[in-house]
Amino acid sequence: MARILLNDVRKSYSGNQVIHGISIDIPDGEFVVIVGPSGCGKSTLLRMVAGLEAITSGTLEIGGKVVNDLEPRERDIAMVFQNYALYPHMSVRENMAYGLKIAKMPKDQIEAQVAKAARMLELEPYLDRKPRALSGGQRQRVAMGRALVREPSAFLLDEPLSNLDAKLRVQMRLQIKEMHLRTGQTTLYVTHDQVEAMTLADRLIVMNKGVAEQIATPLEVYQTPATEFVAGFIGSPAMNIFTVEAEAGGVTLPGGHRLPLSGLPAGSLRLGLRPEHLNLAETGQPAIPVDLRSVERLGADAFGYGVIAGSDAAMTLRLPGTTQAQRGDRVDVAPDPQHLHVFDPTDGRRLENF
Amino acid sequence: MARILLNDVRKSYSGNQVIHGISIDIPDGEFVVIVGPSGCGKSTLLRMVAGLEAITSGTLEIGGKVVNDLEPRERDIAMVFQNYALYPHMSVRENMAYGLKIAKMPKDQIEAQVAKAARMLELEPYLDRKPRALSGGQRQRVAMGRALVREPSAFLLDEPLSNLDAKLRVQMRLQIKEMHLRTGQTTLYVTHDQVEAMTLADRLIVMNKGVAEQIATPLEVYQTPATEFVAGFIGSPAMNIFTVEAEAGGVTLPGGHRLPLSGLPAGSLRLGLRPEHLNLAETGQPAIPVDLRSVERLGADAFGYGVIAGSDAAMTLRLPGTTQAQRGDRVDVAPDPQHLHVFDPTDGRRLENF
Amino acid sequence: MRRTVFPHRLLPWLLLAPQLAITLIFFYWPAAQAFRQSMLKEDPFGLSSTFVGLANFRKVLSDPNYLNSVQVTAVFSASVAFLAMSIALFLAVQAEKIIRGKGFYRTLMIWPYAVAPAIAGMLWLFMFNPSFGTLARPLRVMGINWNPLLNADHAMILIIAAATWKQISYNFLFFVAGLQAIPRSLLEAAAIDGASRRHSFWTITFPLLAPTTFFLLVVNTVYALFDTFGIIHAVTGGGPGKATETLVYKVYNDGFVNLIMGESAAQSVILMVIVIALTAFQFRFIERRVHYG
Amino acid sequence: ATEISWWHAMTGANAEVVTKIASDFNASQSEYELKPVFKGTYPETLNAGIAAFRAGQAPDIMQVFDVGTGVMMGAKGAIKPVAEVLKEGGQTFDKSQYLAGIVGYYSTPEGEMLSFPYNSSSPILYYNKDIFAKAGLDVDNPPKTWAEVWAAARKIKESGAATCGYTSTWLTWIHTENFAAWNNVSWATNENGLAGVPELKIDGPLFVKHFHELADLAKEGVFVYGGRTSEAKQNFTSGECGILTESSGGLGDIVKSGMNYGIGQLPYDETAAGAPQNTTPGGASLWVMGGKSDEVYKGVAAFFAYLSKTEVQQFLHEQSGYLPVTMAAYEATKASGFYEKNPAREVPILQMSGKPPTENSKGVRAPNLPQLRDIQNEEYEKMLAGQQDAATALKNAAERGNAAIRDLTGG
């Protein structure tokens, strides 16, 4: 159990800064998910917390103690590595038992713990195999198991489910959540999966190029993204964002279409509309005409990808799974005025007070 | 360009069979996606096509030629490995150029190809780095780039996007699709991502324990899953499947609830209902009462996880993102009679003719 | 074993041809000659030779001195192989920790290897002669009655030290190379798992170093058994008494100095059998425990 | 010109002498070209020769150390006696011109010279004059008998003039083989092996007495053991030991060390009848290999004749410290006043040719002399380490040695 406190933590690789000062106070027991584009510094941040990467500047506290100079093993953490990092010379069982053995847990207890984790991870048939005789997903589960068997004060997980199939992933996700509820360990979790991010997190850190753009609960992040970047990054399919000219009484969209949206500050603005908040317009309703370039059918839903007619501003639409719309069609959609997102075109910050 | 023909292909690891006879005819230019639970043999199948794994029995034809005994390089394929397999001593640029160099492509052409792929994969800033100085997603993109620069007659991709963030993933997905449309290369693609599977595939192979349970177009698989396994595996959240007792005029659900579904063969059956085909019941409508155990809010949608009241049959519901329902609530849902799936309880096969 | 291999049939033979040719000419042919000679009684010039069957072997094996020599060899070889490897490994691990000056140490560590055995003998004389040796003096001062010329234990210690000294460089170099091939990620994982450095050394680094260690084990065994007679020759000459007469020194001395051809050949045949057995043992049993990537 | 190959084992200054002699010989005539080749230590040279002979590539002349003489003599078909070579080569060979002690050693019992003595030495006594002075010993009169040596050595140690009174190189060569000859006691039967298969007699009472005394001295720390061959020389040059017995050939290093040394004859045992008799040579001789062309043999003969020339012998003697092999060279050196300046050079000659050799003093010969020496060294070391007494040591040495000889000769 431990509170984790990052205070303006930075990291440079030979002069090249990749983490630009991150501060966050993670109270004991919180489940924090880190998301962000590939290469934005998620793993680096996690590795700094783990003690695997020296902190270039700033302080890191775990459980009220500055741990900048402590060894990983003195931090009482468990970690799942993005690339598994399984011990090639040890069987699955030994891989999982390793940390417990070091902690001098009694043999039978180790066995019980390993058995439990193996059951949960569906790894029982593979306990005596070496990692090289496992499939990718099986390896990832072993990596997961290695962390699960221990009961550290903080958990660090770096995309622990990326190689699992949807079904197993849902199952694991629920189990992680449940385990977190039960043990209450502070957890830092990196993922690319929106569903994981939204469902697991108490709070979300959305990172971009080494900067934390927003730290907030998942719904806050979804509903009131702090920056255009966050708005575009969270939500799948991504929010449609384009530049509009606002004047009293309405806005001009790309392609010259006008929408009667009022109350926006005058001038050039970035307007964001989530696909799920664009409904097929009723006849006569002021609408945005979209020329479809392609339609992806996923079963329950379909996504239409296109542009605002007469412009090249991309628009993604969420359509019913049964839609007949197809490439080449024009679809008229109307935005839900409750769900408009407006951003400053210069710095990308959200404009709230309109 | 090549047609790939698998004829009862099998694979054993020291007596332990992991591929149990797979046959499929992939016409030239088709995009086939392989999905299945972790460890079911997807990578193994791909590796056999690549020539990296000896085929224990059966024949494999590429472009009309039996290639069982041909070297990978004689098969004219490119492959993206699940664990990247980057050359640690080569820079990103060299990693990508390697295949072209071997093919003796002129230098300037190589450079052009690499530059193109790097642009597309957003790898330009990293071209001169060694793999060890890259993030996980960046490595995965390099692995991808190494295959993309070449123009082989067949592409094999093993979870090429699993480490990418949602945005980049959508982008890459579209690019892969587009590239496939442009070049028309026969492609075998392993993924865990339902969206990728549904959107990319011309045809889907759903594998389970070394057996191809269904080979069909994505929509077919979604709409008429051939087996209970496929039904449960494809679609996210997964289809709800439970045992019912059918008699003339209706079925008895777990918990004793009755639904007036007619036309089903009498006796014990497995009934499948997708979450997206369960609507909140209007008052008076025959409904299934579900006790919610938890609700996950994803923004646009929310998922409710619960059980059929009075039983322990799990039910997942898809609810509007704005739902007020929460843990402990009882929700009444009505199935869409157009979308019933019925399976034989003994062998799990779909029952069509009712 | 490797999961994938190249399927060629002829190419491997071409690749092996040079080594096989050289091995056949320079090893198997001479070995066959030695075998033939071991059944003969012959004068050095080969002017007269009589076939004596296994008499030479019988004689050698019933000679108590030979058995003594077996014992000396066992003590000597095991000590040298063990010491040379463990000291080198220890130093290689230290060197790996160092960031600046690594190359400097590495260079210095290799020096002794560059000393020709011909010079090494002279050096050890100058340094360790009980009366005038530069390093014998301090021992004397410390109250140790250092006298390898007459004290069997001292002599044994001295040749073990000399042989170890000569081999440390070699082992060091390969341990350094081996250590560098160990993925850092695994050490990171171990650190996360709570392993102390010492612990992760023994449970991760050491097992993963096994391919190198195994190589060195084989090489050091062979070195200790065979390549050390030069040092023994220069430092103790097998003495005092027969306290440091190892099997190979005896082969050398009987064949090369005393010119007793048949017996010396018989001894080298026995030695070959011992080493073949030892090598086979190492490959069959010890290598089982070696983990390759 | 016909090439004549000469494999040798000469190192240091002696290697220079070889080179000089060869080039001078080549310059002195044009028919033959002598090519000296260094082939390592004595055992290495012998082995190289044997390997080459077996491969049909033997050199024409091969230098073989004293203890290898037995082996070479046994190799009848492999060598050609020097006497024959000289005779066939048209060179006059008058044995009486040569120093009897040396030539005797390299001849058959019948007197046929088998190999040509090239470098011969003899053990003598060296002492440190500074230490002698400090110990109150007579600086100008070195001890003559072993008893005197023991006394002087004890005095050196007791007086604290040095930590060690006496040391010696080559216990086998000096304290066994030369001890026998110098004191005229039998080393082995059959004229010490010259006349047939020897049976060692080195456990005789005089030997036992001598080694007993040596062992006592070692126990007291007065005698310090330096090793099986020449290592003890360093104990002397370092100033640690006051007295040294060592080959006359060792003089060079002692001179170079810059110490204030004196020399004396090899000590003898005053209880032995007829002592001092004469010492026997160490060093090496040149053997001519068999199966060569007449042309080559002629050249070899010419070279040996050249080598016998007084001025060549004189050069060899003065430069290398080895003994001259001809009387004429000795006389000439003497006449030149060389010995006044270098008395140490004359002592070994006097020792070796003072009296006509007896059965006991012509030298020793066994087909496996190196092995016999090994055996002796092993037993001596055990004795010096206090593990056995002198009588046992010598008895063991003799018994093991005899067993080895029987083994070889099938006796």
Next chain:
Amino acid sequence: MAEAPDSPIAARASERLIAHFWMVLGVIVVAFPVYYVFIASTHTTQTILRPPLPLIPGPEAAANYRDAFSGGVSRIGGVSLWRLLANTTIVALGIALGKIAISMASAYAIVFFRFPLRMVCFWLIFITLMLPVEVRIQPTYKVMVDLGLIDTYPGLILPLIASATATLLFRQFFMTIPDELLEAARVDGAGPWRFFRDILWPLSLTNVAAIFVIQFIYGWTQYLWPLLVTNSNEMNTIVIALKKMISFADADTPWNLVMVTSVLAILPPILVVVLMQRWFVKGLVETEK
């Protein structure tokens, strides 16, 4: 390259200090004898002959080295120091390169191919790990004579590359190469040669460097074999010349020259080590992300 000196997996300052301590100690013990020779090479014969030798350099360095180069060595060796160095270099290079070529080839065959009799070849080769030249000298010599290789460079080189140690080393190393790399390369179109050249060789550099250094020095310090197969001074190696100078027994050894020559004999191998340093690059092995 981000070989993060501050990575917590790397040793921390205090540990590095301790490591330095051990290395210094190790180097002192291990390299002392070499230092000793160097010291000796700066003293007069007289000092050397009157042990114990001082532990600090003496004043004679210039004189000794001048003497050695201006003919001191050739006077004894019968051939110039340069010629000796050239011969030794050729032999050492030949042995080192020959051994690397032959053993890499055979290890490559054994590890990366499957063919009939593979295990037989394996054992045929690895049994030869034993038996040093000295023990098989006579028959080997006869082979050399029959092949007409006496007094030739091949004669000096060939028998000494007949050992399996380097093959064993490369086998051991090759076995640790991950399968994925071979697979990726094969898919990229690499055949055995390209895979070797582009992947295996660069990854083996550290080991090649180690073997090269070891074998070069091994070749450089050879004594008995060169002695046996050369009959001409012109073909002598430096160690032979050195040995020719040293005489423990009779007379006059120019100890100062011996020491100088010893130093000179050690220098080139050391130079090789220094030059090879850069190939001992820190592993390319990735860190985990």
